[in-house]
Amino acid sequence: MRFFKMKQIKDFTVVSNNRLDERNVLLRLSPIDGQMPAIKPGQFVQVQSPAKDNTFLRLPISINNVEDGQLWLMVQMIGDGTKALGALREGDRINLVLPLGNGFSTDKAKGKILLVGGGVGIAPLLYAGKKLKDQGAEPVFLLGARTASGVLERDLFEQIGRVLITTEDGSLGERGFVTQHSALQQEKFDKIMVCGPKPMMMAVARYAKSSDTDCEVSLENMMACGLGACLCCVEKTVKGNVCVCTEGPVFNINQLTWQI
């Protein structure tokens, strides 16, 4: 018999739903019973979308922030399930399974930590940066987007640490991809944490390897259960196929078999 429950099924109320740009919203949620579970940066939730008729499974969504008894989820509206989440209104109820996955190793990190995010992949870096700052590390954010309006939550990142930006069209920060930012050539980091599209993460992993910097990436393989039962979301690692939902979503790049 276990007396301490780690994972929970929990109802939340939507406190607010703010549109960040044409594709993304920020949902602020409050647990109905007022009890927020302990959450580590980089962990995720499985959300039951209100569009139940069109989406069968829960949707895995990374945790953007935990603040003032509220849980923040950044949702990119791409399919029926995420569009229905984007249409939620203040006071609506939503059911989550949480907290899931391992998270970034922020608790052990010291020194200057580079947090690299692309697009909606920046979501877990806000909470990670906050935790790093709280424990005396120096978070530096490197955020990439196609264009200026895609650099989400910029003001919030700036409250926590230095923010470096690249946009593909050069409308904000340096022009190009995150791996082309001048800071990568000029500075040395103690650790790198990355979340974003796989090609971007692989490019950053390549930089980390070449500069001999410890590096963690957050994967988003397609999942069904989120609990390590169905074995659908596996990633090839040095230990064989492992579930991203329980052994990840965060992996040190030396655990992966990426050709970098």
Added chain:
Amino acid sequence: MAGLSLRNPVMTASGTFGYGLEFEDFVPMSKLGGIIVKGTTLLPREGNDYPRMAETASGMLNCVGLQNKGVNYFAEHIYPQLRDMDTNVIVNVSGSSPENYAECAAIIDGLDKIPAIELNISCPNVKDGGMAFGVTCEGAASVVKAVRRAYHKTLIVKLSPNVTNIADIARAVEAEGADCVSLINTLMGMSIDIEKRCPRLSIGTGGLSGPAIKPVAVRMVNQVAKAVRVPIIGLGGIMTTEDAIEFMMAGASAIEVGTANFIDPAVSGKIADGINHWLDAHSINDVNEIVGIINQ
């Protein structure tokens, strides 16, 4: 049922509930009649490549391919964590020849807290064996015959729906000494990414589960109920108490909850409670009164 003492008719389906340990935060195991743990093979298997899952209308396709660390790892490292679980822990066994099915079953026969195995002759996602045995009467009979000699406790045989006549297969495994049949495993399906012009799953096809397959499963349970005397465990798209009752009325003595565990990890316990409430509300004292009631 079939030599098993079940607290209630609700079990969890192999491959959807891990080893039960993954769900201990959500369901007290003492609420369940039994749990059927992951497909286990004689030797370790890495399973198929990613992607292994595609969501479909009212269901999902998977092609996991029996990823597991092998029966010896199970016996040494996992069984010790399960032996004190307060429910029937049943192991799903798969293989690639009658001999290695039997060898795997014989090792599990020696684990005193495992009262039964569920023989998987119906996995659609492996090239070697699996469903190949479950789609002909001869193939199914050959595996059950070999395992029956090596395994002395309750032998459940899980049947494939990907056959012309499931009742014939059920009769064939009953004749070789199966104590019970469970059905249905997943229905073989395919889904295509039209932009990439390729299948969504790494091996092309996969097994369809979820409420999309429930009417097929209920029909097959009813068909098999009319063909064999051994008890039946019904599964295939059970999401609610009402779904479970439907399977029982079709002829199932017990049921397995599968894909529903992914959406509500606590659902198996809710269905166990729900069946009791339903029976009370209908003034039925013994759940067996409704088993196969539509055939009477």
